[in-house]
Amino acid sequence: MHAAKAPTSLIADSRASYDLVARYVLASAEKMPEENYAFRPSPDVRTFAQLVGHIADAQYIGCSAVNGEKYTPRDIEKNQSGKAELIPALKEAIAYCESTWSKITDSRAADRVELFGRPRAKLAALDLGTAHAFEHYGNMVTYMRIKRVVPPSSEK
Numbered sequence: 001m002h003a004a005k006a007p008t009s010l011i012a013d014s015r016a017s018y019d020l021v022a023r024y025v026l027a028s029a030e031k032m033p034e035e036n037y038a039f040r041p042s043p044d045v046r047t048f049a050q051l052v053g054h055i056a057d058a059q060y061i062g063c064s065a066v067n068g069e070k071y072t073p074r075d076i077e078k079n080q081s082g083k084a085e086l087i088p089a090l091k092e093a094i095a096y097c098e099s100t101w102s103k104i105t106d107s108r109a110a111d112r113v114e115l116f117g118r119p120r121a122k123l124a125a126l127d128l129g130t131a132h133a134f135e136h137y138g139n140m141v142t143y144m145r146i147k148r149v150v151p152p153s154s155e156k
Contacts, residue, residue, distance in 0.1 A: 037049040076089045
């Protein structure tokens with residue numbers, strides 16, 4: 001048995017998780033049929049469209065902090081509900097965070113930023129965004145399964 005090779009970069013290793021969830025979320029948004037965008041399994045949870053919008057909105061929170069920019073709410077979740085408008089909004093939000101990831105280095109990963117009222121390491125702020133996206137990807141998977149759509153992470 002071979003020992004696992006150590007990551008060449010702390011950032012590259014962490015970014016791989018972000019890239020994975022970003023691909024899953026975008027592929028889910030693209031794969032879910034338009035008629036299911038208004039679906040919600042229970043009246044007290046978001047619709048599939050709202051999930052897509054919420055994930056898109058959230059991309060700007062931690063990434064703007066890491067970029068040293070003032071967070072500006074986009075309200076995608078509140079103002080967009082169609083597949084045709086949500087997918088480009090999600091792509092733009094992911095591209096914004098991908099740009100942020102491409103600028104951070106291992107030597108700057110521990111630099112502090114303010115996020116949700118407390119100081120955090122830049123890498124921690126980005127990882128929080130990854131965790132949040134995975135949380136809501138889990139919701140998307142449930143919605144897709146209910147509608148008999150195979151989620152991207154289960155495709156062969």
